[in-house]
Amino acid sequence: MNLLRSAAIAATTILAASSFGATSAFAQTDTIQSPTGYFLPSDSMKYASPYYRSASDDWGWTHNAISGTFTSATLNISGFDVDETSGEIDNVYAYDNGVKTLLGHLTGVNNDYSFTTFTLGSNFYDEINSGLKVWVDIDSTNAGWELTLVKSSLSVNGSTLPPPAPGVPEPAAWAMLIGGFGLAGAALRRKRTSTAVRFA
DSSP states (O other), rough: OHHHHHHHHHHHHHHHHHHHHHTTOOOOOEEEESSSSOOOOOOOGTSTTTTOOGGOOEEEOOOOOOOOOOOOOOEEEEEOOOOOOGGGGOOEEEEEEEEEEEEEEEETTTTTTEEEEOOOOOHHHHHHHHHHHHEETTTOOOSSSOOEHHHHHHEEEOOOOSSSSSSSSOOOHHHHHHHHHHHHHHHHHHHHHHHHHHHH
8 A cells, every 4th residue: 555655656746747847948848759650660660651651641740739938949850761962852841820831851861860950930839839730741842752750859948859760768758667667666675674574
């Protein structure tokens, strides 16, 4: 019972800390990746359908709302096999009050992972508060290029980014994982102590 109470207190503390950050001007990152449908879940599938996509496979997604005030915001999109230096153009748009607005195109090289960073002006801050909508026009020149999108990371107030490759947890996920190990260790220690007392 004490273990359950300790776990509940720890979970409440983590939730309180994350909600405090969500309503203040602290740095925050919202990263969308698997399993939203088309973001790459693992390196082994980078050339597989539906992740490796062409000009007829354009698509969009919506970030989770980030509340609070911002002094800066960037949209960081990780792609694999963006042959921008060879002429591939994958245009990225964000919606500003319902208007599809061109931010630029993805950058990168053949057979590699990379983030492309788009700086968002203050006109997008209200969209970030309600959930920024993003759209990618894959191979906008229809020249036969293909692309794998890995993740979309919306960063405010200078928050750090996860690695561009798939399957790497964000810092918050690491904190929860480490906290879980700590709770499990504490439970085992308590169990050993109570067992030793019982048989002494």
